[in-house]
Amino acid sequence: xxxxxxxxxxxxxxxxxxxxxxxxxxxxxxxxxxxxxxxxxxxxxxxxxxxxxxxxxxxxxxxxxxxxxxxxxxxxxxxxxxxxxxxxxxxxxxxxxx
Numbered sequence: 001x002x003x004x005x006x007x008x009x010x011x012x013x014x015x016x017x018x019x020x021x022x023x024x025x026x027x028x029x030x031x032x033x034x035x036x037x038x039x040x041x042x043x044x045x046x047x048x049x050x051x052x053x054x055x056x057x058x059x060x061x062x063x064x065x066x067x068x069x070x071x072x073x074x075x076x077x078x079x080x081x082x083x084x085x086x087x088x089x090x091x092x093x094x095x096x097x098x
Contacts, residue, residue, distance in 0.1 A: 004046065011039035026081060026088040030074040037067040 001009075015036035022028055041063050048056040082088050 008039050008043040012036055015039065023090050026078050026090055029090070030078065033074065034071060037063070037070070041067065
């Protein structure tokens with residue numbers, strides 16, 4: 001495994017561990033998701049450059065588009081949660097209530 005692959009793999013794993021173990025605020029969960037998406041985007045872009053094929057060049061842009069949609073949905077949920085509950089702490093949210 002090259003150092004570049006190791007660094008992007010470790011960045012993705014650190015984002016995943018942050019998402020799994022540090023779940024106090026919704027904003028920190030969204031930041032961990034964005035870090036994971038950023039590491040995936042850079043890894044896919046380097047993979048497409050390594051193979052020098054036009055068929056792989058659309059994959060990083062599609063991932064970036066889905067990442068932007070995920071970020072906007074997450075921020076909309078963050079604003080809605082902060083308005084209704086007064087905080088973004090995940091312990092105060094109860095998904096069983098409508």
